Amino acid sequence: MRPRSFDEFLGQADLLKSGGLLRSALERGELPSVIFWGPPGSGKTTLARLIAEASGGNFVAFSAVTSGVKEVREVIERARVLRKARSVPTILFVDEIHRFNKAQQDAFLPHVENGTIVLMGATTENPSFEVNTALLSRMKVIVLPALSANALVEILERAVADKERGLGRENLLVADGDLRLIARLSGGDARIALNILEGAAMIGLGAARGARRAGAKPATGAGAQSAAAGVPPRPVPIGEAEIREAAQRKTLPYDRVGEEHYNIISALHKCLRGSDPDAGLYWLARMLEAGEDPLYIARRLVRFASEDVGLADPEALRLAVAVKEAVHFLGMPECNTALAELTVYLALAPKSNSVYQAYLRASRDALEHPPYPVPLHIRNAPTKLMKDLGYGEGYEYAHEFEDAIVGQGYLPDELRDARYWEGVPRGKEAELVERLKRINAEKAKRRGAGQEKPGG
Numbered sequence: 001m002r003p004r005s006f007d008e009f010l011g012q013a014d015l016l017k018s019g020g021l022l023r024s025a026l027e028r029g030e031l032p033s034v035i036f037w038g039p040p041g042s043g044k045t046t047l048a049r050l051i052a053e054a055s056g057g058n059f060v061a062f063s064a065v066t067s068g069v070k071e072v073r074e075v076i077e078r079a080r081v082l083r084k085a086r087s088v089p090t091i092l093f094v095d096e097i098h099r100f101n102k103a104q105q106d107a108f109l110p111h112v113e114n115g116t117i118v119l120m121g122a123t124t125e126n127p128s129f130e131v132n133t134a135l136l137s138r139m140k141v142i143v144l145p146a147l148s149a150n151a152l153v154e155i156l157e158r159a160v161a162d163k164e165r166g167l168g169r170e171n172l173l174v175a176d177g178d179l180r181l182i183a184r185l186s187g188g189d190a191r192i193a194l195n196i197l198e199g200a201a202m203i204g205l206g207a208a209r210g211a212r213r214a215g216a217k218p219a220t221g222a223g224a225q226s227a228a229a230g231v232p233p234r235p236v237p238i239g240e241a242e243i244r245e246a247a248q249r250k251t252l253p254y255d256r257v258g259e260e261h262y263n264i265i266s267a268l269h270k271c272l273r274g275s276d277p278d279a280g281l282y283w284l285a286r287m288l289e290a291g292e293d294p295l296y297i298a299r300r301l302v303r304f305a306s307e308d309v310g311l312a313d314p315e316a317l318r319l320a321v322a323v324k325e326a327v328h329f330l331g332m333p334e335c336n337t338a339l340a341e342l343t344v345y346l347a348l349a350p351k352s353n354s355v356y357q358a359y360l361r362a363s364r365d366a367l368e369h370p371p372y373p374v375p376l377h378i379r380n381a382p383t384k385l386m387k388d389l390g391y392g393e394g395y396e397y398a399h400e401f402e403d404a405i406v407g408q409g410y411l412p413d414e415l416r417d418a419r420y421w422e423g424v425p426r427g428k429e430a431e432l433v434e435r436l437k438r439i440n441a442e443k444a445k446r447r448g449a450g451q452e453k454p455g456g
Helices: 021-028 044-055 069-086 102-106 109-113 149-161 176-186 190-214 221-228 240-247 259-273 277-289 294-312 315-330 336-348 354-368 384-388 429-449
Strands: 034-037 058-063 090-095 117-123 140-143 172-174 236-238
Touching: 021 044, 021 140, 034 044, 044 058, 044 090, 044 117, 058 069, 069 090, 069 102, 069 117, 109 117, 149 172, 149 176, 149 190, 172 190, 176 190, 176 240, 190 236, 190 240, 259 277, 259 294, 259 336, 277 294, 277 336, 294 315, 294 336, 294 354, 294 429, 315 336
Parallel strands: 034 117, 034 140, 058 090, 090 117, 172 236
Antiparallel strands: none
16 A cells, blocks of 8 residues: 555655645755654655655665665665766665664765765654764755554555555445544554554454354355355444454554653653643553653652652652652552552642752852862861861850751851752742741851850
8 A cells, every 4th residue: 555656645745745845856856865754654665765756766775774885885886877877866765774883874975975876764763863963964854743643544544445455355344433543553653554454354354254154055046146246245344343453452652762762751751840640641651551661760750759849748759769669579560550659649749949959059069169178167076186187176066056056157168158959938848948047047146146055
């Protein structure tokens, strides 16, 4: 069912619109080297083939998985001959171009520059990370989104009806709602959608043939005449049961070391920060069901509890650490509910990043200023020499003063006025904000009046 023309190419209409890059290039006969970046089954290879056919160029395709520099050189040499002898451009299509290493990618550079080849690459990975800068700067990146449900349904309808290349001869009966179920299960991937349809058709046809064999009787009279006349068999219904059996377990697009890994964990963080438990559960499920290490998720949620909830709800960090232990103890799939519980709790907890911001301010001073010495009065003095040098002299032991508050300072003199933690009045942190105000006011009063120990 691979499209044979641009008219059959569905779901990426914006890429071929009048005035667009590809349409304009085809009309001028000046194809640029491009990288098609998109998820599996979005039409990258098909689009490259259609462009090559429309341009009249010599199309050569190979996969970065099975080919190397030797094959590239052979293609380049043939392209040079064709260009010189017949002025025919060679369009070199490299599937999974991100799998070529830097040296292999560099082999294309001079030939792309001098026009010996038009390079078309396809990748499911972000080219910014996977294609070297020199080559990327000489190519256009065209993004293909996952196919919409409507585009997938139209593709499936064609496959059901097409008697030449599809399943039209099987007389299948598939309701629109069931086609949409296939579209949902395929995750925007036309290849998966067609595979599910074909599998469901095999199941339905097998059941129909079995039923006919079980109840078959020799055809006589009108029945025999109908069979001889080639009357089409009864429609074979394909419904949810056949579709789900064919789909089995949906494989989610996910790469534990690629961009999607970072995109989804970023989505989880941001929706929890935005107090959306439903979105949090969805992105959590996307990771777990795709095979992400649950301990990785637990570690990120521990970090979230300290960075984004912080002192607004100190219980969040304790719960996060407890869930991390539960994940380690239970493993998958039993630990999924522990992670879900933590996800909901963190989404609904009051938020404060005051501790995170305070640490950033403190670390900035630590890095940008000289390493100021520790004030003498709070230095450790385990030896007589240190005591003679004034280590620990004048230190005020807080427990000997009223409310355990002293007016003494503890920062280096150069940073005596620095303030790092600025609490927010949310959740439990509101109490700490008020407490710090009272402590600071009492310290200022005692510094101004001169502080004495109780009874002193």
